[in-house]
Amino acid sequence: RVETNFLSYAIDDAQKYPYLASMGIYVFKKDALLDLLKSKYTQSHDCGSELLPRAVLDHSVQACIFTGYWEDVGTIKSFFDANLALTEQPSKFDFYDPKTPFFTAPRCLPPTQLDKCKMKYAFISDGCLLRECNIEHSVIGVCSRVSSGCEL
Numbered sequence: 001r002v003e004t005n006f007l008s009y010a011i012d013d014a015q016k017y018p019y020l021a022s023m024g025i026y027v028f029k030k031d032a033l034l035d036l037l038k039s040k041y042t043q044s045h046d047c048g049s050e051l052l053p054r055a056v057l058d059h060s061v062q063a064c065i066f067t068g069y070w071e072d073v074g075t076i077k078s079f080f081d082a083n084l085a086l087t088e089q090p091s092k093f094d095f096y097d098p099k100t101p102f103f104t105a106p107r108c109l110p111p112t113q114l115d116k117c118k119m120k121y122a123f124i125s126d127g128c129l130l131r132e133c134n135i136e137h138s139v140i141g142v143c144s145r146v147s148s149g150c151e152l
């Protein structure tokens with residue numbers, strides 16, 4: 001938690017966003033990055049916690065304010081939790097907003113087949129076969145099979 005009032009030029013309500021974090025997306029000029037890595041900070045191993053804080057001393061470092069949806073998925077558990085959170089209503093991220101269309105890689109799979117299934121808050125991928133099952137708060141991957149009597 002930090003003081004964010006200085007961001008009022010970029011955020012309507014700076015008090016509503018009291019956190020600053022690096023999303024891990026960095027853009028460097030090639031020469032500046034080589035200078036940092038080869039000569040000045042050869043022992044640095046992490047860009048966000050070591051290289052960038054030192055780079056502000058000698059280079060022009062800029063940041064972009066982002067207030068949209070973002071989750072840190074640096075562990076298997078956080079990736080799993082972020083995917084499950086998308087099944088909740090209302091979701092933090094809208095896959096169906098026409099102003100920000102969301103595209104995935106096309107797959108040449110048959111449509112998912114559902115037979116006597118009960119579902120609540122679930123995403124079902126392409127090519128699945130689900131029979132007489134109960135699925136709640138789950139993400140079902142591509143070409144999955146869920147048999148009769150299963151509860152997820």
